[in-house]
Amino acid sequence: xxxxxxxxxxxxxxxxxxxxxxxxxxxxxxxxxxxxxxxxxxxxxxxxxxxxxxxxxxxxxxxxxxxxxxxxxxxxxxxxxxxxxxxxxxxxxxxxxxxxxxxxxxxxxxxxxxxxxxxxxxxxxxxxxxxxxxxxxxxxxxxxxxxxxxxxxxxxxxxxxxxxxxxxxxxxxxxxxxxxxxxxxxxxxxxxx
Amino acid sequence: xxxxxxxxxxxxxxxxxxxxxxxxxxxxxxxxxxxxxxxxxxxxxxxxxxxxxxxxxxxxxxxxxxxxxxxxxxxxxxxxxxxxxxxxxxxxxxxxxxxxxxxxxxxxxxxxxxxxxxxxxxxxxxxxxxxxxxxxxxxxxxxxxxxxxxxxxxxxxxxxxxxxxxxxxxxxxxxxxxxxxxxxxxxxxxxxx
Numbered sequence: 001x002x003x004x005x006x007x008x009x010x011x012x013x014x015x016x017x018x019x020x021x022x023x024x025x026x027x028x029x030x031x032x033x034x035x036x037x038x039x040x041x042x043x044x045x046x047x048x049x050x051x052x053x054x055x056x057x058x059x060x061x062x063x064x065x066x067x068x069x070x071x072x073x074x075x076x077x078x079x080x081x082x083x084x085x086x087x088x089x090x091x092x093x094x095x096x097x098x099x100x101x102x103x104x105x106x107x108x109x110x111x112x113x114x115x116x117x118x119x120x121x122x123x124x125x126x127x128x129x130x131x132x133x134x135x136x137x138x139x140x141x142x143x144x145x146x147x148x149x150x151x152x153x154x155x156x157x158x159x160x161x162x163x164x165x166x167x168x169x170x171x172x173x174x175x176x177x178x179x180x181x182x183x184x185x186x187x188x189x190x191x192x193x
Numbered sequence: 194x195x196x197x198x199x200x201x202x203x204x205x206x207x208x209x210x211x212x213x214x215x216x217x218x219x220x221x222x223x224x225x226x227x228x229x230x231x232x233x234x235x236x237x238x239x240x241x242x243x244x245x246x247x248x249x250x251x252x253x254x255x256x257x258x259x260x261x262x263x264x265x266x267x268x269x270x271x272x273x274x275x276x277x278x279x280x281x282x283x284x285x286x287x288x289x290x291x292x293x294x295x296x297x298x299x300x301x302x303x304x305x306x307x308x309x310x311x312x313x314x315x316x317x318x319x320x321x322x323x324x325x326x327x328x329x330x331x332x333x334x335x336x337x338x339x340x341x342x343x344x345x346x347x348x349x350x351x352x353x354x355x356x357x358x359x360x361x362x363x364x365x366x367x368x369x370x371x372x373x374x375x376x377x378x379x380x381x382x383x384x385x386x
Binding site: 022023024025026027101104105107108109110111112117120121124147150151153154155156157158159161162164165166169178181182185186 | 215216217218219220294297298300301302303304305310313314317340343344346347348349350351352354355357358359362371374375378379
């Protein structure tokens with residue numbers, strides 16, 4: 001018997017779950033449906049996730065990790081590339097759009113579900129910490145670091161939800177330009193550190 | 194027989210619909226459920242709204258009108274009160290929170306429904322035009338009016354979705370301070386027109 005790769009199974013289940021949510025919404029993402037799409041029996045899925053709530057929270061986490069990885073790829077190349085890092089967070093490409101469609105579905109749930117709200121707060125805090133680090137790398141320590149990070153994160157979120165319904169106004173180039181403008185306005189040019 | 198006030202009925206139906214959406218989500222807002230909550234028979238509700246889709250689109254419109262009215266109240270007092278006008282758009286108070294909870298639910302639908310996406314684009318355009326007008330009243334005509342308005346609208350949206358899950362970081366005062374900071378940074382002091 002081949003060894004079962006549990007991490008791989010969890011990852012595949014979450015992947016399919018995110019795809020279904022992005023395409024059809026949270027309601028469609030039932031354990032039965034995900035099991036069918038991923039090609040496992042429901043018993044296998046419920047072995048990893050006791051119920052739909054657990055499955056969705058896991059999918060949310062996987063999504064947050066994907067966003068984290070993309071952010072890290074940018075700052076690994078240049079720790080002070082704030083515009084690039086913010087751009088990686090937005091719905092600027094196909095993958096980002098899929099992620100944001102799922103985010104909005106999760107937010108909708110979070111507005112009425114304390115477990116999801118707690119998860120969303122955690123992800124916001126992590127995003128703020130990551131942004132603050134890049135701001136610091138770009139412009140050095142500053143007393144308004146938290147406020148600046150919150151504002152930049154708000155811009156990323158506001159632009160992305162608009163990009164979901166209005167691709168014409170928010171192409172990748174337009175998003176990058178808006179972020180560059182916002183960063184330059186709020187922080188000025190990069191400091192010589 | 195007393196005359197039936199159709200506008201009043203439509204308004205009440207939409208009100209109840211928005212309340213149910215904000216509390217329980219879009220799925221809960223069925224014609225049957227809304228009819229029960231408003232105290233009409235389903236036949237009366239379906240007299241005004243052929244199906245759930247029509248009812249939801251109407252509720253979205255009523256919500257947008259409520260936001261418009263609050264915005265207008267501010268600019269009627271001072272056409273250049275940009276921070277006040279933006280603040281009226283956010284989830285800064287109970288009513289704003291209710292509105293934003295419903296917005297997020299509608300966005301979630303808009304990501305997968307072209308009629309809702311079109312409605313959302315229309316509302317974004319109207320919001321941008323309103324914001325641009327106040328920016329002009331505050332700082333005079335400027336070539337980057339559209340870009341500035343888009344950025345301010347993005348900040349309003351980004352802050353509001355965060356405020357839904359994190360009231361501690363986004364009290365009314367904190368939202369007002371963040372908006373004031375953003376406006377001052379992007380536009381500088383009000384122009385003497």
